[in-house]
Amino acid sequence: MPNFLEVIIRSIISIVVLLFLTRLMGKRQLSQITFFDYVVGITIGSLAAFISSDLEANWLHGFTSLFIWALIPILFGYLALKNKKFNDIVEGNATVLIKDGKIMEENLKKERYAGEELLEQLRLKNVFSVADVEFAVLEQNGEVSVLLKKDKQPLTPSDLQMKPAPVKEAQTVILDGKIMLEPLKAAGLSVRWLHTALDKIGVSLDNVYLGQVDSYGQLYVDLYNDNITVPTPQELPLVLATLKKCQADLESFALETTDQKVKQEYEMNAKALQQVIEQVTPYLQQK
Structure with a gap:
């Protein structure tokens, strides 16, 4: 067999085996892997390259080594799930770097972590003052997790005792000028x-690269022709305006009627609708 043909065959087999092994080893983002995972990955890649190109080496021995390097981490991962001490040995422990705004210098030395590196990691998380940090931990994958002090954390709806409206995943209903029927159905909408929504904004389907429907039923489109300005969706402001008009009409009816019972009913409903408007206005105002 010619050498170049053998290299091709070995490379194809190596790629297939690598795909199988990586699927077997599970999914982890690059930022989540530990140093041990990193070393194993490099070694497996080197072995696969060695098997593909070194024609003098026994390919069976190479694949045996490849499987061992892949299966041992799988075994370690299984044992780590079952035993906390074993997990600490293989994966390591998280290390506290900052506590109550105070840098733990001994822990920095233990992890061979320079102070400038710590400040850099804080800046990457938009934290520029150590005094603002309640807790900072060096995770097993080398990432620094930061918890700001309570008075330095951004306000959330729960802090303001507000209950935000549930938000559903935006559905991509148009892609590359083609209607995506399944997402459209998932959004509870029809072709x-x-x-009709495209006609309202004066856009043709073949000029739409991407179209998405948000949880409020508003259609946002990105056009092939970037020189065309797409009108901002007006559904939510229109709903708000309609509610305000209804409330104003109820107050007007209350002033016009002479029947006291009907007048009280109009006033009560106008007041109830006003409370509803105050609650939904933050969600219906145009951003």
Whole structure:
């Protein structure tokens, strides 16, 4: 067999085996892997390259070594799930670097972590003052997790005793000028509705690269022609304006009627609707 043909065959087999082994080893983002995972990955890649190109080496021995390097981490991962001490040995422990705004110098030395590196990691998380940090931990994968002090944390709806409206995943209903029927169905909408929405903003389907429907039923489009300005969706402001008009009409009816019972009913409903408007206004105002 010619050498170049053998290299091709070995490379194809190596790629297939690597794909199988990586699927077997599980999914982890690059930022989540530990140093041990990193070393194992490099070694497995080197072995695969060695098997593909070194024609003098026994390919069976190479694949045996490849499988061992892949299966041992899988075994370690299984044992780490079952035994906390074994997990500490293999994965290591998280290390506290800052506590109550105070840098733990001994822990920095233990992890061979320079002070400038710590400040850099804090800046990457938009933290520029150590005094603002309640807790900072060096995780097993080398990432620094930061918890700000309570008075330095951004306000959340729960802090303001507000209950935000539930937000669903935006559905991509148009991609590359083609209607995506399954996402459109998941959004509870029809093709007819989509064409009507496009007509409202004066856009043709073949000029739309991407179209998404948010949880409020508003259609956002990105066009092939960037020189065309797409009108901002007006559904939410229109709903708010309609509610305000209804409330104003109820107050007007209350002033016009002479029947006291009907007048009280109009006033009560106008007041109730006003409370509803105050609650939904933050969600219906145009951003």
